[in-house]
Amino acid sequence: MRHIISLLVENKPGVVSRVSGLFSGRGYSLESITYGETMDPSLCRVTLTSTGDETAIEQILKQLHRLIDTIKVQNLTDHKAITRELAIVKVRADKGYRAEIIKMAETYKATVLDVSTDSFVMEITGSTRKIEDFIEVMSEYTILDIARSGLVALEKGSKTTKGKKS
Amino acid sequence: MERTGSQLIVEALKKEGVDLIFGYPGGAVIPIFDVLYDHPEVELVLNRHEQGSVHAADGYARATGKVGVCLATSGPGATNTITGLATANFDSIPIVCITGQVPRNMIGNDAFQEADTQGLTRPVSKHNYLVTRRADLGRVLKEAFYIAQTGRPGPVIVDIPKDVLNTILDDEYPEEVSLRGYNPVYKGHSRQIHKAAEALNNAQKPLFYIGGGMHLSGAQDIFRQIVDKTGIPVTSSLMGLGILEQEDPNFLGMIGMHGTVAANQAITDCDLLFSIGVRFDDRATGDLNRFATHADIIHIDIDPTTISRNVAVKIPIVGDARTVLEEVAPLLEESKAHDWIDEIKTRKKLNPLDESVPGPGLSPGHIIRQIGHVFPQGIICTEVGQNQMWTALFYPFNRTRSWLTSGGLGTMGYGFPAALGAQAGLPDKRVIDIAGDGSIQMNIQELATCVDQKLPVIIAILNNGYLGMVRQWQELFHKKRYSHTCLTAAGQDNGPWNTDAQTPPPYHPDFVMLAKAYGAEGIRVTKEEEIIPALEKAKSITDRPIVIDFLIDKEANVWPMVPPGAGLDQYITGQEA
Ligand SMILES: Cc1ncc(C[n+]2csc(CCOP(=O)(O)OP(=O)(O)O)c2C)c(N)n1
Numbered sequence: 001m002r003h004i005i006s007l008l009v010e011n012k013p014g015v016v017s018r019v020s021g022l023f024s025g026r027g028y029s030l031e032s033i034t035y036g037e038t039m040d041p042s043l044c045r046v047t048l049t050s051t052g053d054e055t056a057i058e059q060i061l062k063q064l065h066r067l068i069d070t071i072k073v074q075n076l077t078d079h080k081a082i083t084r085e086l087a088i089v090k091v092r093a094d095k096g097y098r099a100e101i102i103k104m105a106e107t108y109k110a111t112v113l114d115v116s117t118d119s120f121v122m123e124i125t126g127s128t129r130k131i132e133d134f135i136e137v138m139s140e141y142t143i144l145d146i147a148r149s150g151l152v153a154l155e156k157g158s159k160t161t162k163g164k165k166s
Numbered sequence: 167m168e169r170t171g172s173q174l175i176v177e178a179l180k181k182e183g184v185d186l187i188f189g190y191p192g193g194a195v196i197p198i199f200d201v202l203y204d205h206p207e208v209e210l211v212l213n214r215h216e217q218g219s220v221h222a223a224d225g226y227a228r229a230t231g232k233v234g235v236c237l238a239t240s241g242p243g244a245t246n247t248i249t250g251l252a253t254a255n256f257d258s259i260p261i262v263c264i265t266g267q268v269p270r271n272m273i274g275n276d277a278f279q280e281a282d283t284q285g286l287t288r289p290v291s292k293h294n295y296l297v298t299r300r301a302d303l304g305r306v307l308k309e310a311f312y313i314a315q316t317g318r319p320g321p322v323i324v325d326i327p328k329d330v331l332n333t334i335l336d337d338e339y340p341e342e343v344s345l346r347g348y349n350p351v352y353k354g355h356s357r358q359i360h361k362a363a364e365a366l367n368n369a370q371k372p373l374f375y376i377g378g379g380m381h382l383s384g385a386q387d388i389f390r391q392i393v394d395k396t397g398i399p400v401t402s403s404l405m406g407l408g409i410l411e412q413e414d415p416n417f418l419g420m421i422g423m424h425g426t427v428a429a430n431q432a433i434t435d436c437d438l439l440f441s442i443g444v445r446f447d448d449r450a451t452g453d454l455n456r457f458a459t460h461a462d463i464i465h466i467d468i469d470p471t472t473i474s475r476n477v478a479v480k481i482p483i484v485g486d487a488r489t490v491l492e493e494v495a496p497l498l499e500e501s502k503a504h505d506w507i508d509e510i511k512t513r514k515k516l517n518p519l520d521e522s523v524p525g526p527g528l529s530p531g532h533i534i535r536q537i538g539h540v541f542p543q544g545i546i547c548t549e550v551g552q553n554q555m556w557t558a559l560f561y562p563f564n565r566t567r568s569w570l571t572s573g574g575l576g577t578m579g580y581g582f583p584a585a586l587g588a589q590a591g592l593p594d595k596r597v598i599d600i601a602g603d604g605s606i607q608m609n610i611q612e613l614a615t616c617v618d619q620k621l622p623v624i625i626a627i628l629n630n631g632y633l634g635m636v637r638q639w640q641e642l643f644h645k646k647r648y649s650h651t652c653l654t655a656a657g658q659d660n661g662p663w664n665t666d667a668q669t670p671p672p673y674h675p676d677f678v679m680l681a682k683a684y685g686a687e688g689i690r691v692t693k694e695e696e697i698i699p700a701l702e703k704a705k706s707i708t709d710r711p712i713v714i715d716f717l718i719d720k721e722a723n724v725w726p727m728v729p730p731g732a733g734l735d736q737y738i739t740g741q742e743a
Pocket of ligand 1: 554603
């Protein structure tokens with residue numbers, strides 16, 4: 001099962017490599033990792049996705065928690081979290097298909113960022129599922145390139161993750 | 167006060183109560199050495215290899231209970247520390263390792279003697295730092311000492327660019343640390359503690375299982391009281407030796423691949439395993455599917471990641487061993503499991519350790535027992551291999567912090583420099599490294615350090631002419647195909663040892679000559695009646711290291727043994743093999 005783990009860490013050099021190194025060093029699966037500053041610039045949020053059975057995930061959470069720079073570790077299952085991913089997709093857009101592609105993009109609320117004589121670059125955000133659907137639809141045409149961001153997530157509701165390690 | 171980074175470092179060492187460090191100089195750390203020149207109150211022991219420095223700091227820390235400090239230069243100095251750091255990290259030993267780094271403007275440029283020390287040491291340390299601003303230096307050092315010795319202890323590396331060492335700033339060494347992500351838990355959960363006590367009081371077949379965490383937390387006295395009060399038998403991991411006297415009637419010896427029969431049987435049969443400060447390492451547990459299958463497991467550990475990692479734990483307690491045991495103790499009663507306790511003690515009597523050997527050489531078990539007679543209060547270090555297991559089985563351990571061995575990483579070359587560090591820290595003790603002829607060659611250069619420092623470390627080499635433990639596996643599991651484990655001159659066994667102590671064996675190096683070349687004492691022992699006199703002679707020498715080359719039986723094995731992958735109940739003894 002896929003787990004979404006959200007970490008609050010000190011915004012210090014080396015922190016992200018420490019987090020990712022934990023996964024490679026202990027042989028845990030790491031499918032995506034994203035990070036960026038939070039409201040408090042001294043803190044970073046790292047969102048990562050990993051698969052494994054309950055005991056494996058339990059270990060991963062404990063090990064992440066053990067890192068000196070970790071302030072908070074949360075296991076956010078899908079229903080507890082708002083999750084988003086972003087993808088930038090470049091497709092070949094030959095004359096006959098241009099209108100059709102734009103139509104498809106509209107259906108998926110993708111934005112066209114760049115237009116050339118024979119290609120479009122589009123941006124789409126949403127759940128991983130939505131992105132994957134969009135990519136599948138676009139592969140009816142010729143996909144030239146894709147860049148995906150990996151997942152970012154935040155817990156639903158008004159609870160915040162600021163403050164002390166728990 | 168205005169001062170350079172290097173001056174601040176020495177100030178920090180003094181504030182942290184450090185008066186002895188281990189190190190090796192180089193371009194990047196010359197500024198620190200320059201300050202040390204004027205500060206004899208911080209003494210530096212000059213090792214002959216940075217690996218020796220880290221192991222020495224580690225041995226010092228294990229024996230004294232203080233933080234060990236070592237200092238190395240950038241690049242090769244730093245890379246040479248890796249094995250020592252990994253060793254300390256695995257066994258949770260508090261070390262602060264200061265390394266020099268190339269100046270900031272050269273980092274990343276493949277500068278001379280540059281290495282990514284932070285990247286290299288990350289997986290083998292509790293925490294590490296690259297100090298990129300002079301203003302951070304004091305805070306980082308303060309944090310390093312704090313992190314190293316609190317919670318589950320471990321090594322912390324502080325990598326400092328040379329220009330930071332030279333930068334002058336008006337600052338003070340901080341008094342306090344504030345790390346919002348780091349709050350080690352010492353006190354156990356009170357409901358869990360009550361549950362654990364109740365389970366122990368009601369168990370039909372209770373057993374204590376103790377490990378290295380007991381030494382680290384200083385739990386010896388409280389545990390002694392608990393054992394006296396409850397009468398429950400005790401086994402330990404390799405690292406837990408010394409908490410109870412080896413001779414104590416409640417103590418069954420260590421469990422595991424080379425554990426005692428009584429201990430391994432007790433694990434297999436118990437119905438409650440009360441484990442404290444252990445990791446359930448695979449060398450201790452054997453096949454997990456056969457490990458303590460009838461038992462509910464209670465596990466006390468300061469590190470939550472060790473709990474329920476290898477075995478399913480019924481009552482987990484996160485906390486410091488001593489703190490938790492102090493809370494458990496008043497809740498415990500004398501055990502009603504008299505039948506079990508009697509049975510266990512009988513089993514211990516029925517399965518004495520066997521020190522006999524197949525061939526004409528000396529018996530290692532016998533030698534170690536004699537070492538125990540002559541040095542009953544010794545601080546005992548070992549290398550890794552048969553020497554380590556024989557020592558664990560045969561030396562009469564009797565107190566905490568007197569047993570220094572690389573349990574987790576299993577580092578050959580650990581024992582001698584660790585002995586040096588322990589001896590430097592505790593000049594009034596006698597420190598003995600029980601070594602294999604293979605392992606001792608991994609850090610033999612530290613003889614020079616010992617001679618310089620007048621440290622009377624005794625190195626008892628159990629010389630079998632083989633990488634004995636590997637040979638034992640080859641004998642038992644690879645049809646005696648002794649591939650590259652014979653250390654004699656031709657790489658082949660050339661018969662029994664020469665029994666004339668004056669003539670060197672067909673072997674290199676001649677350890678007696680080698681000791682003498684370094685200015686140490688060298689003694690060769692080939693006959694049983696020479697063992698005690700040699701040890702007595704070693705005892706009388708107090709101003710230099712002594713190497714005793716014991717020519718032991720070449721094919722002596724460690725028994726009992728649980729074959730790799732088998733369960734603890736599937737041990738074999740020398741007789742059966
Ligand atoms: C640095 C290192 N390299 C290799 C090993 C693997 N190893 C474990 S025991 C052993 C043999 C040790 O031989 P020796 O030091 O002569 O001791 P003995 O087993 O004969 O007592 C080896 C090679 C190790 N533990 N450490």
